[in-house]
Amino acid sequence: xxxxxxxxxxxxxxLKAGFVTALGEVVSICSVRFNSATDKYHIAxxxxxxxxxxxxxxGEDCRERxxxxxxxx
Numbered sequence: 013x014x015x016x017x018x019x020x021x022x023x024x025x026x027l028k029a030g031f032v033t034a035l036g037e038v039v040s041i042c043s044v045r046f047n048s049a050t051d052k053y054h055i056a057x058x059x060x061x062x063x064x065x066x067x068x069x070x071g072e073d074c075r076e077r078x079x080x081x082x083x084x085x
Contacts, residue, residue: 020066022059029066031074039079042069 016031030041046058
């Protein structure tokens, strides 16, 4: 796998995440839904668990497809 970056879109009802290469190739993608609420702070508290779930799903997908993941800071 060539280098890819983790991209995240946090919406009001779901969080979408994926690994995308510099050439725009989507390596892996997933979506985690959460219940919308009228209180914007209530929604914000759901983002971190949704993010963790999405990263876990992406990691599982990459392992199933035998793609290596190396985290660079």
